[in-house]
Amino acid sequence: MTSFPKSTEPVLAVGGLAVHYGGRSALCDVDLAIDRGQIVSLVGPNGAGKSTLLKVLAGMLPPSHGTVDFDGAPLRKPHRRITYVPQRSGVEWSFPVSVLDTVLMGIADRTPRWRRYGRAEERRALDALDQVGMRRFARIQIGELSGGQQQRVFLARALLADGEVFLLDEPFAGVDVPTQELMVGLFDTLRQRNAAIVYATHDLTQAAATSDVTVLLNRRIVAAGPPREVFTEQALRETFGGQVVILTTPAPSPEPVIR
Ligand SMILES: Nc1ncnc2c1ncn2[C@@H]1O[C@H](COP(=O)(O)OP(=O)(O)OP(=O)(O)O)[C@@H](O)[C@H]1O
Numbered sequence: 358m359t360s361f362p363k364s365t366e367p368v369l370a371v372g373g374l375a376v377h378y379g380g381r382s383a384l385c386d387v388d389l390a391i392d393r394g395q396i397v398s399l400v401g402p403n404g405a406g407k408s409t410l411l412k413v414l415a416g417m418l419p420p421s422h423g424t425v426d427f428d429g430a431p432l433r434k435p436h437r438r439i440t441y442v443p444q445r446s447g448v449e450w451s452f453p454v455s456v457l458d459t460v461l462m463g464i465a466d467r468t469p470r471w472r473r474y475g476r477a478e479e480r481r482a483l484d485a486l487d488q489v490g491m492r493r494f495a496r497i498q499i500g501e502l503s504g505g506q507q508q509r510v511f512l513a514r515a516l517l518a519d520g521e522v523f524l525l526d527e528p529f530a531g532v533d534v535p536t537q538e539l540m541v542g543l544f545d546t547l548r549q550r551n552a553a554i555v556y557a558t559h560d561l562t563q564a565a566a567t568s569d570v571t572v573l574l575n576r577r578i579v580a581a582g583p584p585r586e587v588f589t590e591q592a593l594r595e596t597f598g599g600q601v602v603i604l605t606t607p608a609p610s611p612e613p614v615i616r
């Protein structure tokens with residue numbers, strides 16, 4: 358697996374970012390710099406713009422205003438070193454494709470079109486499936502898997518892609534505890550490779566436990582920093598609006614409670 362060089366430059370940076378869908382604003386005034394080896398969680402209510410921000414960071418959605426830079430250069434389209442795993446509900450599997458082929462798609466743009474995947478690629482894909490406990494499903498169709506199993510396959514694809522940045526939209530949602538633990542282990546592996554991970558979540562406790570930086574988002578950034586610092590009652594109230602969010606403080610690790 359590739360390790361990426363230490364650098365003081367952020368691997369991803371957005372400045373003065375705004376996104377409008379038609380006339381409606383989904384994000385405004387977003388400034389964010391993400392370093393290599395950093396795990397960043399995006400936290401905010403439904404409709405806060407988390408998925409929108411991830412799509413912009415993936416180069417899939419052009420911002421209405423502002424800049425997006427990857428590795429110091431403007432990002433205008435998806436980049437092979439940026440791996441994006443969509444929110445589960447966003448994936449429709451109406452066409453037949455095997456689990457193995459899904460994983461191999463992670464390296465599709467590195468394989469010439471005239472060539473089928475070779476044995477070496479297939480072995481790497483099977484290894485990646487092994488790492489997420491899905492090797493025995495390699496030959497079955499992706500649409501026949503449960504949501505959590507599909508999520509594991511996406512992770513295997515992400516591993517194979519050797520990405521420098523991983524953008525995951527609600528990877529912990531609706532998956533069982535072993536899958537969550539697997540995910541946290543993979544985050545660690547990726548961090549050791551000096552990759553950056555940005556993920557959206559609704560689980561504040563998970564965010565506190567599994568990120569270096571938490572971004573509280575509600576169309577704009579309310580707070581960003583180490584979770585212990587950003588999970589203040591005021592910032593959470595500002596983020597979640599009407600919902601009352603109370604922190605049990607002081608505590609060794611923040612245990613947010615939503616009433
Ligand atoms: N393709 C789209 N067309 C029009 N509006 C959109 C589109 N995608 C998102 N929006 C709007 O942009 C806003 C932000 O949506 P987004 O999906 O980014 O929120 P989110 O924080 O990911 O929410 P959730 O927690 O429900 O996943 C919402 O008001 C949504 O209605």
Ligand SMILES: [Mg+2]
Binds near residue numbers: 407408409444526557
């Ligand atoms: Mg979303």
